[in-house]
Amino acid sequence: MSGTGLTLGGHFTYFITVFLMIAGLFIVMARGNLIKNLVGLGIFQTSVYLLYIAPAKLVGGTAPILSDAFTVYSNPLPHVLILTAIVVGVATLALGLALVVRIREAYDSIEEDDILGMDMEPGRAHQPNDKE
Numbered sequence: 001m002s003g004t005g006l007t008l009g010g011h012f013t014y015f016i017t018v019f020l021m022i023a024g025l026f027i028v029m030a031r032g033n034l035i036k037n038l039v040g041l042g043i044f045q046t047s048v049y050l051l052y053i054a055p056a057k058l059v060g061g062t063a064p065i066l067s068d069a070f071t072v073y074s075n076p077l078p079h080v081l082i083l084t085a086i087v088v089g090v091a092t093l094a095l096g097l098a099l100v101v102r103i104r105e106a107y108d109s110i111e112e113d114d115i116l117g118m119d120m121e122p123g124r125a126h127q128p129n130d131k132e
Contacts, residue, residue: 013054020047032112034100038093045089049082 020043027040061074100110107115 013050017047017050017054020044020050034103034110034112035097037112038096038100041096042089042093045085049085052078052082 024040024042024044024047027043028037031037031040056078057074061072062070064073064076103115104110107118109115109118
């Protein structure tokens with residue numbers, strides 16, 4: 001593959017992306033703790049950001065401002081979309097953490113198995129703790 005510039009080191013960001021995807025997905029699937037699930041989702045989400053950003057920057061590319069001095073331009077659209085996705089991701093994470101706080105107040109636990117077990121108890125279906 002001489003002349004193409006494709007080397008193992010050139011795909012380093014893709015290896016990191018795949019590693020983060022697998023790690024995030026494993027954390028979500030293997031853990032019953034709601035906070036750990038949110039952390040796993042955050043890691044998975046970060047890998048998706050990296051997946052979109054990695055090919056967006058061209059080596060030697062500049063901002064798309066027309067000039068006779070430049071011939072290679074980078075597309076700014078993926079960067080703008082990822083910036084928007086980061087803002088939405090932070091808001092979603094904040095909402096998830098707020099829900100975990102309310103679940104903790106209602107059930108005195110953030111473990112998924114404990115919460116499901118409490119909901120399955122006879123006479124307790126969908127009646128969380130009253131702390132008033």
